[in-house]
Amino acid sequence: MNLHLIAVGDKMPGWVNEGYTEYAKRLPPSCALRLVEVPAAKRSKHADRARILGAESDRLLAAVPKTADTIALEVAGQAWSTEQLSARMADWMRNGRDIALLVGGPDGLGEAARQRANTGWSLSPLTLPHPLVRILIAEQLYRAWSLLHNHPYHRT
DSSP states (O other), X not given: OEEXXXXXXXXXXXXXXXXXXXXXXXXXXXXEEEEEEEOOOXXXXXXXXXXXXXXXXXXXXXXXXXXXXXEEEEXXXXXXXXXXXXXXXXXXXXXXXXXXXXXXXXXXXXXXHHHHOSEEEESOSSOOOHHHHHHHHHHHHHHHHHHXXXXXXXXX
């Protein structure tokens, strides 16, 4: 099983890349986390938000592996505890299907991306900076994996 973090934005600051990489590399090859960056749509003062979301959704969906279960990261999604995420990860590993995690750009996810998703996951009711979300997802996935494998990283 592979985890695909598919995110809008391809010019992240160094600290974002370092933070993401630190946690992603801790996951074993049997549960590898791979980042796929898709370019954000051009924005201007009078840009059509629906067109922007549509273009970004098209790019995100084009990067989703055909057989992957898809999860939309959005405020309206379900909040999962670490234990719930760990249980989901156990199911994902048992099923052996790839998982695609979709992270939208500054305007969120378009309707097409939401419709394609099997479920929605909310990291917080707060609006989080999209670069920080990459690090949070990588850390939480590693924490969930560590809980499954009785690794000392996760302490309850």
